[in-house]
Amino acid sequence: MPPTSNPQGPATAPGSAAADRAAGFSRWLGSATRAGVRRAGASAPAILQLSVAVVAAYSVTHFGLGHAAPITAATVTLSSLGFVRDARPVRVLETAIGITLGITLSEVILLAFGQGVWQLGLSVAVTLFIARILSPAPGFAVIAGVQSALVAMLPVVVGGPFTRTIDGLVGGAIALAATALIPRDPRRGELADARRVLRVFSDLVTDLVAELRRGPDNDVYRVLEGARRTQPLVDQWRTSLESALGVARISPFLRRRLPELNRQKVMLAGIDLAIRDLRVVIRRLTVVMRDGQPRPQFADLFDGLVGALSLLEQSLTDPLVRPLVRQHLILIAVRLDPDELFPDNTMVEVSVVLELRPLVMDLLTATGLSAAEARASLPSLPA
Structure with missing residues (x-):
């Protein structure tokens, strides 16, 4: 019998380059779709807040003030509220x-x-x-x-001068009201950011423990490189926390969470300093x-610090754990005596102990x- 040809052709045969590319694209598309759905969810x-606020602003200006197309x-x-992480009332107002x-x-x-071309340029220049x-x-x-450019280019609205200014003032007022009365949950973002920072901190210390025990062929510098990449995570936590605090201060629905958020603000200040201290210690250890x-x-x-950081993460949602965290850290702190740890008074090790003390203190x-x-x-310390 004569040989039969592959109806799909050699280009799409299993294991071919085209089939691999198609499979790779399918995986990428599926991953991107799942990420998009999670992002939208x-x-x-925010979508609910924006939708309600826009309808309210339109209703006030159209039905209340009689503006035809506000x-x-x-x-x-929309622009005042947006999708940004920083939803503080002061940012909305600005x-x-x-x-x-x-x-x-x-x-x-x-x-x-x-209205004209040169008036457009003048409007933009003066505004900027x-x-x-x-x-x-x-x-x-x-x-x-x-x-300014949009107002200069769009047709003049019916209703007299400064009609659009009045619409803008109404829109800004509605945005501020929506921030207080239809707030986005301030705990979701800042709590996730706090946990992320503490887990990265804990992972760095865990890696450092492994390198310190390894001795030969250790790679402490790799841990240092990881520690140097932590500051953006801390800054992200600070932004989301300040946003949560700003909303909670004006929202009657979220004001009860202020004590929790204020505790987290204290924690952020200490953790920020402690991570900076950790970089100093790791540089010395390299x-x-x-x-x-x-x-x-x-x-x-450092192994003791891993346990303390795990407890500190638990205390984000359970303040009763905080005394246990303190006890854990104090047991580490009392050991930070250079003479006790290194009776031979090796100056290199002593310098590390001295730099560890502010880390535990923070x-x-x-x-x-x-x-x-x-x-x-x-x-x-001896005088």
């Missing part, structure tokens, strides 16, 4: 002011000089200049400039470990102790 509270009210509301400023200045120029005087944030000037000798004393100390302040109370838990 996480944005559901486009500005809707755009100001955005609303910037947008309304651009609208007002453009309407003044239209009223004085009419004044916006830069009022705020150092480049985004403030850009937002004001965009609105020098100490060049001799290839294991350092079990340091490994044991972790103690993260549990709510004052700096003086945390310092008192450390053994005294």
